[in-house]
Amino acid sequence: MPHPVTFWFEFASTYSYLSAMRIDAEAEKRGVTVTWRPFLLGPIFNAQGWKTSPFNIYPAKGENMWRDLERRSAKYGLPFNRPAPDDPREFPQHSVLAARCALAALHEDWGKDFCRSVYTAQFSQGHDISDVLTLDRLIETAGGISQIVLFSAHARATKDELRANVDAAQSLGLYGAPSFTVGKELFWGDDRLEDALDWAVNTD
Amino acid sequence: MPHPVTFWFEFASTYSYLSAMRIDAEAEKRGVTVTWRPFLLGPIFNAQGWKTSPFNIYPAKGENMWRDLERRSAKYGLPFNRPAPDDPREFPQHSVLAARCALAALHEDWGKDFCRSVYTAQFSQGHDISDVLTLDRLIETAGGISQIVLFSAHARATKDELRANVDAAQSLGLYGAPSFTVGKELFWGDDRLEDALDWAVNTD
Numbered sequence: 001m002p003h004p005v006t007f008w009f010e011f012a013s014t015y016s017y018l019s020a021m022r023i024d025a026e027a028e029k030r031g032v033t034v035t036w037r038p039f040l041l042g043p044i045f046n047a048q049g050w051k052t053s054p055f056n057i058y059p060a061k062g063e064n065m066w067r068d069l070e071r072r073s074a075k076y077g078l079p080f081n082r083p084a085p086d087d088p089r090e091f092p093q094h095s096v097l098a099a100r101c102a103l104a105a106l107h108e109d110w111g112k113d114f115c116r117s118v119y120t121a122q123f124s125q126g127h128d129i130s131d132v133l134t135l136d137r138l139i140e141t142a143g144g145i146s147q148i149v150l151f152s153a154h155a156r157a158t159k160d161e162l163r164a165n166v167d168a169a170q171s172l173g174l175y176g177a178p179s180f181t182v183g184k185e186l187f188w189g190d191d192r193l194e195d196a197l198d199w200a201v202n203t204d
Numbered sequence: 205m206p207h208p209v210t211f212w213f214e215f216a217s218t219y220s221y222l223s224a225m226r227i228d229a230e231a232e233k234r235g236v237t238v239t240w241r242p243f244l245l246g247p248i249f250n251a252q253g254w255k256t257s258p259f260n261i262y263p264a265k266g267e268n269m270w271r272d273l274e275r276r277s278a279k280y281g282l283p284f285n286r287p288a289p290d291d292p293r294e295f296p297q298h299s300v301l302a303a304r305c306a307l308a309a310l311h312e313d314w315g316k317d318f319c320r321s322v323y324t325a326q327f328s329q330g331h332d333i334s335d336v337l338t339l340d341r342l343i344e345t346a347g348g349i350s351q352i353v354l355f356s357a358h359a360r361a362t363k364d365e366l367r368a369n370v371d372a373a374q375s376l377g378l379y380g381a382p383s384f385t386v387g388k389e390l391f392w393g394d395d396r397l398e399d400a401l402d403w404a405v406n407t408d
Contacts, residue, residue: 048262058252060379064390071399175264186268191395195275 002032003182003200008169009115010041010177011099011129012053012092014069015190017119019178021078023193024112032200036106036115038099039165041092041177047170053092069123072190079124093122094130096162097153101135103161104152110143117142206236207386207404212373213319214245214381215303215333216257216296218273219394221323223382225282227397228316236404240310240319242303243369245296245381251374257296273327276394283328297326298334300366301357305339307365308356314347321346 007023009016027034045053055062066082073080083091098118105111117138121127127134136146152158169179173186180187180196182203187196211227213220231238249257259266270286277284287295302322309315321342325331331338336354343350356362373383377390384391384400386407391400 058379060377063377064379064392067390068392068396071403075399173264173268175262175268186271188268188272189395191393192272195279199275 002030003203004033004035005196005200006035006037006181008037008039008165008174008177008179008181010039011095011102011115011118011122013041013177014055014065014091014123016178017080017123018069018072018076018078018190019193020116020119022076022190023197026193026197030197030201032197036102036112037165037168038102038106038115038162039169039174039177040096040099040162043166044170044175048175056091079120081124081126083126093128096130097132098129098135099162100153100158101139101149103158103165104149105139105142105144108144114138114142114144206234207407208237208239209400209404210239210241210385212241212243212369212378212381212383212385214243215299215306215319215322215326217245217381218259218269218295218327220382221284221327222273222276222280222282222394223397224320224323226280226394227401230397230401234401234405236401240306240316241369241372242306242310242319242366243373243378243381244300244303244366247370248374248379252379260295283324285328285330287330297332300334301336302333302339303366304357304362305343305353307362307369308353309343309346309348312348318342318346318348 005027007019009020023034041053045051050057053062055065069080070082102111102115102118105114118129118135121134121138122129129135132150136150139146139149172181172184174188176188178190178193180193182196182200185199185203187193187199209231211223213224227238245257249255254261257266259269273284274286306315306319306322309318322333322339325338325342326333333339340350340354343353376385376388378392380392382394382397384397386400386404389400389403389407391397391403
């Protein structure tokens, strides 16, 4: 029996988009079970003294990330449109509400579809994922009842759950997204997705 | 005809080790010609305000890098021994002299063997690559005449060439090692080695 894998994702993260779109098919090939756990990079970056994404702090790194995302999306057959640099929906987008909705949605069988649609809305269609109207539409399209999900997203228990995910991520040593854990074994980056799943299969 | 690829490497860089050991076989499979260009990350990190490697500045990132190196080396069948944290041969090692020797060596047919041996000495055998006795031995083992190479390494022209490589790297937008360029197309990281070579083959 392969070990279970936890997929740690942040909605504002570009490389988390690639993994969110790819992980189910790769996991299925290997018979691996994956738990999706949304978390927030903000508090983790803050703890390192960063006020924004390192892709904004280091322009050369940021510039190449966007180009790499174009290349990698094309390689994987995924739609991708780089946000215009002067777009008010700046990078990174505010992802807290989307993450809380995801926590509610992931209890349902349409939850992963909702998560993927949040990424597509952001990185292919240029939508603002912090806008409640965007989320409302995505929940309904995925198969949920928006009023119920948004109510749950604002509940104390959901806020606590997201905070607990951030704490758990930090104590597992996460410092970026996406990340994958197999027990205490940590893999960072979309380019380690296959390694993490293989690890789950090949480790005793 | 595939485009030529430039392989930008820094001797102190752990992921450059993986690429140095892998690139010739991967390039040969695809019929791609690769030019090896050593450069220094120090001045590039300095320009970003870093006094040492980000793997030292951000401990969680550094810890996972060492673990990832163990896993990736095993995957590629390469020897790897993590330097002990209290080892006087600290990370990152001082790589300037090795890089200057490489510039001299890469004019010779044993030059790449020398480069690979510098990496193995450092990341498998625990040697200090800033030590002239280490380099002397590695040059002779690779097939060179140490006195000639070390003389050339200290020549003004070689020092200028290394500085020019750093300037060229910076103007191409490099911010880490290894990197690969195909014209102005920049790929960063050992995990983009195959992408860069494929790009050289598949682009007009």
